[in-house]
Amino acid sequence: xxxxxxxxxxxxxxxxxxxxxxxxxxxxxxxxxxxxxxxxxxxxxxxxxxxxxxxxxxxxxxxxxxxxxxxxxxxxxxxxxxxxxxxxxxxxxxxxxxxxxxxxxxxxxxxxxxxxxxxxxxxxxxxxxxxxxxxxxxxxxxxxxxxxxxxxxxxxxxxxxxxxxxxxxxxxxxxxxxxxxxxxxxxxxxxxxxxxxxxxxxxxxxxxxxxxxxxxxxxxxxxxxxxxxxxxxxxxxxxxxxxxxxxxxxxxxxxxxxxxxxxxxxxxxxxxxxxxxxxxxxxxxxxxxxxxxxxxxxxxxxxxxxxxxxxxxxxxx
Amino acid sequence: xxxxxxxxxxxxxxxxxxxxxxxxxxxxxxxxxxxxxxxxxxxxxxxxxxxxxxxxxxxxxxxxxxxxxxxxxxxxxxxxxxxxxxxxxxxxxxxxxxxxxxxxxxxxxxxxxxxxxxxxxxxxxxxxxxxxxxxxxxxxxxxxxxxxxxxxxxxxxxxxxxxxxxxxxxxxxxxxxxxxxxxxxxxxxxxxxxxxxxxxxxxxxxxxxxxxxxxxxxxxxxxxxxxxxxxxxxxxxxxxxxxxxxxxxxxxxxxxxxxxxxxxxxxxxxxxxxxxxxxxxxxxxxxxx
Numbered sequence: 001x002x003x004x005x006x007x008x009x010x011x012x013x014x015x016x017x018x019x020x021x022x023x024x025x026x027x028x029x030x031x032x033x034x035x036x037x038x039x040x041x042x043x044x045x046x047x048x049x050x051x052x053x054x055x056x057x058x059x060x061x062x063x064x065x066x067x068x069x070x071x072x073x074x075x076x077x078x079x080x081x082x083x084x085x086x087x088x089x090x091x092x093x094x095x096x097x098x099x100x101x102x103x104x105x106x107x108x109x110x111x112x113x114x115x116x117x118x119x120x121x122x123x124x125x126x127x128x129x130x131x132x133x134x135x136x137x138x139x140x141x142x143x144x145x146x147x148x149x150x151x152x153x154x155x156x157x158x159x160x161x162x163x164x165x166x167x168x169x170x171x172x173x174x175x176x177x178x179x180x181x182x183x184x185x186x187x188x189x190x191x192x193x194x195x196x197x198x199x200x201x202x203x204x205x206x207x208x209x210x211x212x213x214x215x216x217x218x219x220x221x222x223x224x225x226x227x228x229x230x231x232x233x234x235x236x237x238x239x240x241x242x243x244x245x246x247x248x249x250x251x252x253x254x255x256x257x258x259x260x261x262x263x264x265x266x267x268x269x270x271x272x273x274x275x276x277x278x279x280x281x282x283x284x285x286x287x288x289x290x291x292x293x294x295x296x297x298x299x300x301x302x303x304x305x306x307x308x309x310x311x312x313x314x315x316x317x
Numbered sequence: 318x319x320x321x322x323x324x325x326x327x328x329x330x331x332x333x334x335x336x337x338x339x340x341x342x343x344x345x346x347x348x349x350x351x352x353x354x355x356x357x358x359x360x361x362x363x364x365x366x367x368x369x370x371x372x373x374x375x376x377x378x379x380x381x382x383x384x385x386x387x388x389x390x391x392x393x394x395x396x397x398x399x400x401x402x403x404x405x406x407x408x409x410x411x412x413x414x415x416x417x418x419x420x421x422x423x424x425x426x427x428x429x430x431x432x433x434x435x436x437x438x439x440x441x442x443x444x445x446x447x448x449x450x451x452x453x454x455x456x457x458x459x460x461x462x463x464x465x466x467x468x469x470x471x472x473x474x475x476x477x478x479x480x481x482x483x484x485x486x487x488x489x490x491x492x493x494x495x496x497x498x499x500x501x502x503x504x505x506x507x508x509x510x511x512x513x514x515x516x517x518x519x520x521x522x523x524x525x526x527x528x529x530x531x532x533x534x535x536x537x538x539x540x541x542x543x544x545x546x547x548x549x550x551x552x553x554x555x556x557x558x559x560x561x562x563x564x565x566x567x568x569x570x571x572x573x574x575x576x577x578x579x580x581x582x583x584x585x586x587x588x589x590x591x592x593x594x595x596x597x598x599x600x601x602x603x604x605x606x
Contacts, residue, residue: 059409106591113353113408114551118591121543125584132577247540251416258413290424297417301410302402 015266019172023165033164034236035280039273040168040175041232046256046268048225051182053254054262055191056218057198061116061250062123066096066223068245069126070230072137075240078146085149085160089174089231096227099126101220108216111201120247130242143240160235171232178225183265185221194218251297259300261307270308325569331458331527333565334465337558338520340542340549341472342513344557347546348489349509351408352400355415357542358535359422360514364388364521365530366430369437377440381464381522388518389511396510404506419536427532437525461523468519469558472512476554485509489552541568544587550600559598 018025022036049063073095074088081087103122110118130137137143151158151170160167185191196204197211205211234240243249252275260271278296282289304311339357346354367387368380375383399418403411443456476482484505488495496502524534541564549560564583572579590597 053409059412061412106588109595113347113351113412116408116412117353117543117547117551121540121547121584121587124540125581125588128581128584132581248416251413254409255413255416258409288424288428290420291428294417294420294424297413297420298399301414301417302399305406305410 019175022172023168031277033168035276037164037168037171037236039269039276040171041229041236042253042256042276043269043272044175044178044232045226045229046253046260046272047179047182047265048222048229049250049253050257050262050268051186051225052218052222053257054264054267055186055198056194056215057201058111058215058219059113059116059254060119060219060222061254062119062121062247063222063226063253064247064249065123065126065245066100066226067230067233067249067253068130068240068242069099070096070227070232071234071240071244072130072143072230073227074231074234075143075146076136078149078234079143083149085151085235088148088235089228092231092234093224093228096230097220097224100223100226101216104216104219104223108212108219120250123245123247123250127242127245127247130245137240137242140242142242143234144238146234147238148235167235171236174228174232178228182225186265190214190217255297255300257307259296259304259307261309261311261313263306264309264313267307267309274308321573322570325573326566327454327458327569328572329566329569330562331462331565332569333562334462335520335524335538336541336545336565337469337561338465338516338523339538340545340557340561341469341554342516343542344546344551344554345485345513345516346510348552348554349485349492350400350404350411350506352403352411353408353415354513355412355539356395356418356422357415357513357517358537358539359419360388360392360517361521361524361535361538362426362530362532363391363422364518365437365525365534366426366435366521367518368522368525369430369435369530372437377438377526380437384522385515385518388521389515392514392517393507393511396507400510401503401507423532423536430530430532432532435525435530437522437530439526457526461527464519464523468516472516473554475512481505481508541565541583544583546597547587548590548597550597552601553597553599556597556599 019040023033026033026036045063045067049060052058052060052063070092073092077088077091078085081091107115107118107122131139133139148161148167151160158166158170160170186194193204193209193214196207196209197214201211230244233244256271256275257268258271259274260269261267279289279293282292286292300307339361343354343357346352346357364384364387368384371383372380395418399414400411403414439457443460446455474482476486484495484500485508488500488502488505488509492502495505520538521535524538528534542561545561545564546557547560548564549556549558564586567582567586568579571582594600
């Protein structure tokens with residue numbers, strides 16, 4: 001084994017141990033387990049955005065829509081269809097993913113800023129639907145009146161509603177599944193093709209790669225991941241909010257990815273951790289937290305465009 | 318019924334005129350510099366609040382003349398300090414930066430002027446309705462449409478006949494060649510940005526007189542302006558003009574028959590246009606990819 005792969009293995013072990021032990025080290029540092037759960041879910045969302053942004057090189061600025069659809073899918077299932085947490089997760093994932101797949105066909109021919117513009121505009125469609133269709137979605141007040149259900153294994157029930165720690169481990173398990181799927185796809189020939197498209201689209205086309213179809217598949221996959229993250233988020237809050245579909249939420253996700261480092265697999269998780277903790281802290285100390293978040297955007301873009309991980313790697317080299 | 322229809326079409330045209338002013342500014346900046354200016358709505362708000370602040374001293378007419386150039390100066394400073402370093406980098410960065418800037422402007426105006434709405438007094442004779450039957454056509458609304466028409470005409474004359482305008486249009490097509498011909502591209506981008514922000518400031522003043530001022534008012538106008546650009550065809554300013562009016566009237570008409578869908582209809586229009594004619598109504602082939 002080379003030194004490089006040993007280092008990677010150690011880093012990977014460190015990440016998972018940190019995540020596994022989060023409920024135990026968060027509290028002494030002044031955090032709480034629910035905060036760790038939120039970081040995990042929003043980190044998953046940021047990683048899904050980065051699946052498209054960092055590894056295929058196309059910027060979707062409307063991904064919050066699929067996140068929000070996942071949340072509503074899960075919430076509506078729990079409220080009206082069945083009191084089952086796994087079913088809610090499946091329904092949310094499908095809702096986000098299928099809507100993404102359909103709209104993706106309209107979007108994939110655009111590139112660059114135009115791709116961003118069209119994704120924003122289509123994302124807003126879902127925001128307006130959630131906002132206007134109050135009889136189903138609760139409109140501006142959001143969707144209430146559901147809660148996550150204990151997981152029934154037949155011989156034993158896992159209570160994830162009242163125990164914050166149990167719920168954290170449940171979310172971590174889901175997170176691990178999706179992250180493993182993402183990593184697997186990125187290592188596959190398909191994942192390599194995505195990176196080839198990012199690096200040089202024209203060349204990939206000359207090599208006979210059907211670029212549009214690959215971008216559509218990548219977009220659809222990331223919408224499925226996003227829907228799953230959104231469904232988890234509905235379980236975190238026992239609530240789904242139309243603002244979760246708004247483009248400003250998409251901006252936050254993109255920011256997490258960029259701040260952490262969009263060229264790296266784990267960067268967005270780090271970005272999400274910093275972003276969530278900072279926002280949590282700022283909104284508790286000042287009413288003008290929006291200005292500070294805005295300032296954070298400006299500073300990151302001007303001074304840390306490669307993100308925290310990019311910055312660390314660069315200064316090491 | 319006729320009156321109701323007329324009322325909503327007029328409303329739609331007036332809203333459409335706002336979309337046009339906003340979207341033309343956005344479009345100018347997007348075409349030349351490849352920057353999606355998320356803070357455009359913020360500049361509209363700045364224009365409105367500047368007008369509100371200076372109206373007591375120089376009156377409405379003075380504010381109408383002074384607020385847009387003042388907004389443009391602020392825009393120029395922002396372009397110089399924050400956006401200029403990002404030209405040539407991935408458009409993602411300018412997008413994120415202006416996105417953060419929009420947050421700061423919204424929060425900043427709330428901090429300076431307070432969260433409550435502020436009225437801007439307009440001259441009394443403009444506030445009168447023209448007749449009892451057509452109560453909804455006030456002098457101010459006609460005046461707004463007239464100002465938008467004059468501004469748009471002047472913009473198109475500027476682009477068609479002045480040296481600056483010709484350079485902007487040339488730069489939109491091929492900035493590299495324009496630079497190779499010895500034209501200062503940085504300066505061109507700054508002036509172009511300032512023209513775009515001037516239009517945002519102007520719409521801010523006009524909107525302030527009609528709707529009053531709120532720190533969040535710019536955000537609501539941003540998305541329709543995006544759609545006006547996409548529907549009209551990216552890269553085409555006449556397209557943006559038509560697109561803005563079209564979605565204004567469409568949402569006005571929908572408000573008669575299906576009020577809940579009056580906002581959704583513009584997204585449906587966008588989807589239809591993208592399906593049938595992906596480049597937009599007036600777009601050039603290949604501009605969107």
